[in-house]
């Protein structure tokens with residue numbers, strides 16, 4: 080199902096939980112609504128579900144406005160973190176619930192539930208009650224129950240929040256494969272950026288009731304449109320006076336800059352790829368991160384976080400090093416743009432290619 084949300088607004092008292100939210104979701108896509116707690120993700124999901132009435136704006140399913148349709152007529156399946164299984168029903172009964180409500184025949188129910196039990200790998204557990212299942216198995220049952228009436232849209236609110244880290248990772252992969260196989264349009268809410276990046280085809284970043292950016296995980300990471308997005312996704316250094324760093328100059332309206340640690344090269348003179356574009360710094364803090372070092376380095380008036388590969392010379396606090404910043408995002412209130420180190424560019428223009 081193709082979903083369009085147009086200028087959706089919702090206030091609770093004086094508080095605007097959703098402020099003119101618009102987006103389009105293509106049929107069959109798995110979309111992550113990502114943002115900080117209290118940003119308005121669940122409110123948007125609940126409006127799409129019909130559980131919350133918007134103050135203004137439109138929700139269209141396949142081009143048809145559904146604002147006035149009750150939830151049960153919207154063709155939606157839900158998997159909510161707190162939408163617990165029915166404790167007094169076994170796995171089979173839980174999965175069949177929606178079909179029983181729809182008054183399907185016993186034969187039809189049995190066929191569909193068995194199909195879903197196979198699909199979700201719950202064979203042999205049909206007669207168990209929720210308290211006899213692991214967290215991961217319970218979420219599979221919740222998923223099967225949501226899918227039983229063949230919804231055209233699946234809404235998942237923090238579906239893995241209550242599950243321990245290892246099982247959560249397995250379930251994420253499982254869910255992504257399953258949704259791809261079924262081709263059902265799905266929207267899931269999370270405040271976990273790693274989860275959104277791993278699972279979603281596209282991410283919508285929600286903050287203070289507004290859409291900050293929508294795009295593939297890669298687009299959002301590589302080209303954050305706002306300072307908030309750059310800070311929210313991945314690690315970043317947020318600085319002012321970025322023009323004091325070697326290779327960069329002040330660009331009129333952009334007052335601040337964000338530098339990702341992976342775009343900072345740090346090391347002894349012979350380890351830096353382009354010394355002409357580098358400047359001196361002093362190591363202030365070193366943290367071993369398992370697969371790399373995380374270094375806090377003082378460069379002029381800036382304190383920057385960088386990564387340092389394990390195969391490079393080990394760095395210690397107070398070491399004098401060279402620091403080269405490859406690129407940064409400069410931004411104002413509206414947008415951010417990527418700027419490359421201009422000395423790096425100039426130097427590479429004049430360098431002689433090895434093959435000559």
Ligand SMILES: Nc1ncnc2c1ncn2[C@@H]1O[C@H](COP(=O)(O)OP(=O)(O)OP(=O)(O)O)[C@@H](O)[C@H]1O
Nearest residue numbers: 091094096114115116117118119120121122123270
């Ligand atoms: N029924 C309600 N009455 C009053 N305020 C509400 C109601 N529902 C949500 N809010 C408020 O609206 C804001 C957005 O809430 P929402 O649950 O949509 O955010 P969220 O991004 O999903 O957060 P979380 O990740 O913590 O679930 C919050 O400040 C919340 O307190």
